[in-house]
Amino acid sequence: MIPLSWYLILAAALFCIGLFGVLGRRNAIAILMGIELMLNAVNINLVAFWRYRAAEGIAGQAFAIIVFAVAAAEVAVGLALIISIYRRRNSVVADDINLMKG
Amino acid sequence: MDHPITIIARWLETLMLGWGLAPGAVTTILTLLGAAVVGAFGLGLVIFTIWLERKLYARIQDRLGPNRVGPWGILQTFPDMIKIFTKEFITPDGADKVVYNLAPILSVSAVLLTWAVIPFAPAIIGTDVNVGVLYLVAVGSLGALSIIMAGWSSNNKYAMLGAFRAVAQMVSYEVPMVLALLIPVLLAQTMKMNGLVEAQQVWFIFYVPIAALIFFITSLAETGRAPFDLLEAESELVAGFQTEYSGLKFGMFYVGEFLHAFTISALTATLFLGGWQGLGAERFPILGTIFFFIKTFAVYFVVIWIRISLPRLRIDQLLNFSWKFLTPLALVLLLATAIVEKLWLDLYPSLNLVVGAVPWVHAGVHFVLNLLILWGMLNLLKPHKVKTRRTVAEPRPVAVAPEPPVSEIS
Amino acid sequence: MTPVQLIFLAVAAVTLAAALMVVLTRNLIHAALWLIVTLFGVAVFYVLLNAGFFAVVQVVVYIGAIAILFIFAAMLTRRVMQDTGPQLNAGSWLAGLVAVLSFGGLVAVLSQWPGFSSQAAALPEGADPLVQLGTALVSPDAYVLPFELASVLLVAAMIGAITVSLEKKP
């Protein structure tokens, strides 16, 4: 059967790809996609740990559900923000949104 | 007496085992074969339903309908198919090739996937997933995806706008649909489709008629037919997201749409009309399938009936109807039903009813609740009745992109 | 290699490739579509982990809502200039390096963990995990509080999104 390590490695890989997406991409929406990937990686881990380590309990699944909810909320608000920034500054490039510059 | 399909399946299994295949391989082959059968059945059925719909459409409009090809024009669909197959594939310049070609496939596959969980007979079902109902919702949302991809990839502003409208419509109707779906799940205390059907000793329509009505309306909107067929309304944006499609791709969309209509009537039948429930269904599974198809065609008839008779809704009326009427109604209904169900589960042992009568009394209680809610709803709407007709809602754009400066548009 | 492992490897390859495409492709809509493919991959993993409910929820929530939202957002903020230009910003090399390093670090650390390669234990028969999850989410001594909080969060997010993006009528 599939050992837990595979899942962990997969999740780590997905997480790092998401990380690269977040750090490397210019477009704000791409950044959000990166974040989605990272959240999914976390979810895989949660469910994997539930399945392999604590099948009798339900903690893993409950947390995954919560992560789903949070992810959905995060995307909604994130995209709303990006759209309003786009409306005001006609640009979604992360580097352009640097009003908070030091 | 077993269902013929199970008999065939068991015969095939022994045949392959005979050939010396590994049991695992045999099961996979059988599952694949089963899937193929269900898929083929779906597509094959479409041909018949297209004919049926055009015939009924004509008869209601007091005209004959297709009667040239084959007896009563029953084979009319085949020449259409041949026509479509021979049509030339025109892909618009600048279109997004991959997405452009993927969209029609996805729309048809989305509809086919729902058939995997519909129980034809007590044992005959694609895969009895324990999250059956949720699976239905998931597949439904795939349809929306295909529409977007089609709209976007055809590199046509009208197509894109049409796609936006379609998706907005489907997404907003998905919410009331899910809420309505929850009610049978609540009553049957399981999300398995089979479980639902078995729980329907008394058809759920008698338990929660409002929920059935809401589910039927929202699924109609999902398919984009009848009063809600804004997607490819002739009088509106050319052909909506299908404008740039021609030939077989257009055909795929067409087939997907018709199959979706038939699918929702099947779903309504299984969820609210008891699916294969009927006299002797337990013992003679074949009877279950017959009952199932009778109910499905009855609902399908109603669908066509509505499509022909009702005028088209404007986009804002459509959205208002969903968000301001259906969703709150569904929420109230869900809440009320949950409360009553909880009370019922606690109290009905004390009522020491005759075992047989329990479902009927249960249905009666819920029926009364539904009547109450209906009465409340009508009262609420009474003051608005006149007003809604008089005020003309000004168009509220769902999400309008700011006009980019002219110079930059390529 | 058992068939399940084969399936796992295939799906893993597809998912990771899709994830890479999401990150690397220039066209934003394509990125969104690749994201959808990745999400499907993850859904399949859930099925492999015997969490059917999660797979469906993944499809409904992520693909049905979030992906579509992404595509909507991409279309709304479509500016040709953005699509053609290089999609990776200056710091991307550093980001890549960090990603790789962190992947290596994660794997190294995890490999230290004794339970790293524990095998899948048989699911305890009896209770259906879905029912168990349902009861857990609403029973007061288990996860009702996070569940309620999540609901509040969702409402807040909804209101927030609306107010932020609501175009002030002149």
Place this chain on the structure above:
Amino acid sequence: MTIDTLIWLIPLPPLLAFFVIVLFTNRHRALSHSIAIGAALLSWLGSMVVFFRALQVEHFGEHPFGSQINWLQTGDTWFKIGVLIDPLSAAVIFFVAWTVLMIFVYSVGYHNYGQPKGDHDRKGLPPHGANVVDAHLHKHQVPSIEPMYSRFFAFIGLFAFGMYTLVISDNLLTLFAGWEVMGLCSYLLIGFWYGKESARAAAIKAFITTRIGDVFMLLGIAYLYSATGTLTFREIFAEETLAHLASTPAVGGFLGLSAAGMIGILLFIGTIGKSAQWPLHVWLPDAMEGPTPVLAMIHAATMVSAGVYMVIRMFPLLSAGAEHGALTSPMLVMSFIGAFTALFAATIAVAQNDIKRVLAFSTISQLGYMIAALGIGAYVAAAFHLITHAFFKALLFLGSGSVIHGMEHGVLHTGDHSVDPQDMFNMGGLRKKMPITFWTFLIGGFALSGFPLITAGFWSKDEILADAFGHGHWAVFLTLALAALLTAFYTMRQITLAFLGQPRTEAAKHAHETPWTMTLPLVVLAVFAIGYGWVGIPEHFPVIGGLLPNWFHEFVGGTLAHHPEAVAFSRWPLLTSLVVALGGLGLGWLTYRHYKAGAQDPLQKLLGPLHKVLQSKYYFDELYDKVFVKPVYWIADTFTNQWMDRGVIDGFLHAVSRLMLGIGPILRNYFDKPVVNGIGDFFGEGSKKLGRSMRVLQPGKVQSYMLAAMVLAFGTLFYYIYRLLRP
């Protein structure tokens, strides 16, 4: 109204008159002079009542009139002041009352009351006359009224108040108060015509010189008070206090003096200043600047006699500790100063041309007489001479005033303003023009020079000479005799020049007799100049000794504890005084009988260069100027101003400021700029630089933040997990 309260009230009327005139009736001349004369009359009346009541008392010395009140609280005891009328003060108050009243009346006429306002008279300058057109259109000049008419009366009122308080006071302090008020009034009145520069200088000179004397007097009073604890005469003249004072050596063992000696000398120096004795006499001749009635007040009635009165009053203290006959040190000093001043002043008087200046010097010499008499112990003789001198000197001054007034009338009449009305050589033959003034002036002159038997002056001067001869003080006797001779000589010189012979100038021809307000006082004073002598005739005088009782000796002698007995009669002093008086008069008449206008002064021919010296008063003014005034100016200007103020203090300040100016920039450049600013800039710039360098950390790019966060997070995560996992 008992006699004591009456005594308290005597000085008040002139004071009230002063305030009323100054504050209210300044503008109304008639009202103010009547108020002043009324006040003088009231005081005169009070004094007469007191004097005659005093006469009726037997042995008035033992129980004099007087009362005391508690004035100042000194610790638990009270400092008492009060009034005292004993035989001495009764006699003195008698003559003061009379002379003050006469001067008040005289002033009305002197200031041309009733004459028209001067054409261009200004306040502060003597009146220059007014052009008047009479009935038959003759234009001629008439003397004009004094512009500051009522102001004059106010001042002499205050002057009278000062004298009265001095006389009636029973202790040294109120005496000194009266003394100071009179000093002030002399300043005000000498400087009455403050428009004239010389008047102002003379007033200041008078005030300063008298003040010098007063300072020593104040020292004496203070020393006396600290020694005895009281200032009242009755308590001081008690036997034991006098013995105590005489025995205790003076503070600081000054010249081996006893306390009484020291105090006596200090008090006497006050008198030298006040009565213009030898060293401090310079102010009196210059006092001529003031109007004539003032001169009379100052030189005759009040001011100078006050000095002598104080010394006579303090005689028991001065003579304390003297074995009978021997002179104590203060008495020695007094006799020497008195005798010398008498001779010295007489010599100067001889060479003066101005009629008033001659009288001024004669006053100084007569005062020298009194002090010399007191110096040799002739207590009663000194008092007697003081009173008679007051009468005939007042007469002479007022007479000279009316002579000058007449001459002014003549000058205005002739319009020749070059003629100086005060110079005797411009006068002559006035006996026909001004008969009353001539006869009263003659009586005064004979009294001054001691014309035998008739005039009062003879009796008092003879008394002094008899005492000097009787007690064997030959030096004093001889100088006083010589002074008497010179006195007779200059008096006759004055009379012959002014009245006898022919008028030497036109103005003298038109001199005019003065109005009755001026001549009446002259007549009254003339009566006293003669009459007062007969009350003091010694018993065993050859012919008329027994006729009239020697009332004065009995009465005034009673003030002392033990009554001084009269000196034995001897022929020699009588003969010398006769020879001296008649000789001097004869000589004076002979030398000036045929003097023609413009001719050289015969005396000048006689004395030659010595005359010049006498005329300029032995150059004492120049001497004092050189010795005192110049050095003081020098000290004030060069020493204190130039050297001390400018040199030292300013120098120091300038040095300090230069130093500061020097230090300031140094501090600025080497401490403030580099150190303080340096530190400030260092922090300011430093933080700015730091800020600039830190800004890089916040480029505003979201992803760089995330990158940094990620790196940190993972770094720590791995580190801990690595540590955690490896046992």
